[in-house]
Amino acid sequence: MRKKIVAGNWKMNMNLQEGLKLAEEVDNALLNTSGVTVILGTPFVHLAAVAGKVKSAGVAAQNCASEESGAYTGEVSAEMIQSTGAQYVIIGHSERRAYYNEDNETLKKKVELALKNNLTPIFCCGEVLEDREANKQHDVVKTQLSESIFHLSAEDIKKLVIAYEPVWAIGTGKTASSGQAQEMHKDIRDMIAEKYDQSVADEISVLYGGSCKPSNAGELFANPDVDGGLIGGAALKSEDFMGIVTAF
Ligand code: PGA
Numbered sequence: 001m002r003k004k005i006v007a008g009n010w011k012m013n014m015n016l017q018e019g020l021k022l023a024e025e026v027d028n029a030l031l032n033t034s035g036v037t038v039i040l041g042t043p044f045v046h047l048a049a050v051a052g053k054v055k056s057a058g059v060a061a062q063n064c065a066s067e068e069s070g071a072y073t074g075e076v077s078a079e080m081i082q083s084t085g086a087q088y089v090i091i092g093h094s095e096r097r098a099y100y101n102e103d104n105e106t107l108k109k110k111v112e113l114a115l116k117n118n119l120t121p122i123f124c125c126g127e128v129l130e131d132r133e134a135n136k137q138h139d140v141v142k143t144q145l146s147e148s149i150f151h152l153s154a155e156d157i158k159k160l161v162i163a164y165e166p167v168w169a170i171g172t173g174k175t176a177s178s179g180q181a182q183e184m185h186k187d188i189r190d191m192i193a194e195k196y197d198q199s200v201a202d203e204i205s206v207l208y209g210g211s212c213k214p215s216n217a218g219e220l221f222a223n224p225d226v227d228g229g230l231i232g233g234a235a236l237k238s239e240d241f242m243g244i245v246t247a248f
Pocket of ligand 1: 173211
């Protein structure tokens with residue numbers, strides 16, 4: 001059975017006090033739910049405090065350095081993230097790819113460092129609108145996976161969570177239809193099965209991200225290959241976020 005996962009990506013929102021309040025609200029609400037792994041993707045400076053406070057939720061960083069340690073002013077290493085008590089790291093979010101020029105080769109290094117430090121990478125992939133309009137989403141996602149994670153052993157790739165996030169749906173209010181999501185998630189699972197085998201593909205949770213909210217989460221998550229969501233805007237209010245968690 002694949003894990004059902006709802007991960008919040010707070011992005012660059014919430015000061016420390018606001019973040020702790022939100023984390024506490026979600027954590028308390030989780031006492032009444034079961035069967036879903038819930039993860040809070042916080043800014044770096046919140047990680048230790050949030051990880052120290054929550055009991056039922058996991059904690060994720062939103063990025064990590066592509067180098068192990070040393071003279072890289074301003075960077076935060078996978079080992080540092082692990083030492084805060086966080087268990088996950090989001091890697092390759094489309095905003096990192098677009099605004100910070102993170103390419104597939106850099107992301108490959110980040111994935112390796114995350115695994116080396118016992119963090120679960122939440123690896124993001126997805127096409128921009130232009131690619132979707134040209135019907136190139138399959139090729140774009142296949143290249144992203146091939147160049148950043150398909151070099152891993154079967155044992156290692158099974159440790160990953162994959163998030164399919166069509167870039168045209170992120171923060172736009174324009175959600176992929178349930179059918180579009182299922183089609184791409186199945187496609188991603190088939191790519192993994194082709195590269196490894198079906199049993200490996202069947203173990204990896206593939207999350208949907210892009211304008212997921214309480215009103216559409218149920219329909220999206222009802223698809224056989226959609227194992228949960230990576231949530232941006234709707235992760236910033238505990239009622240909205242919990243509305244998605246309970247959509248399963
Ligand atoms: P959104 O963001 O839910 O605000 O569209 C999702 C994401 O960027 O992970």
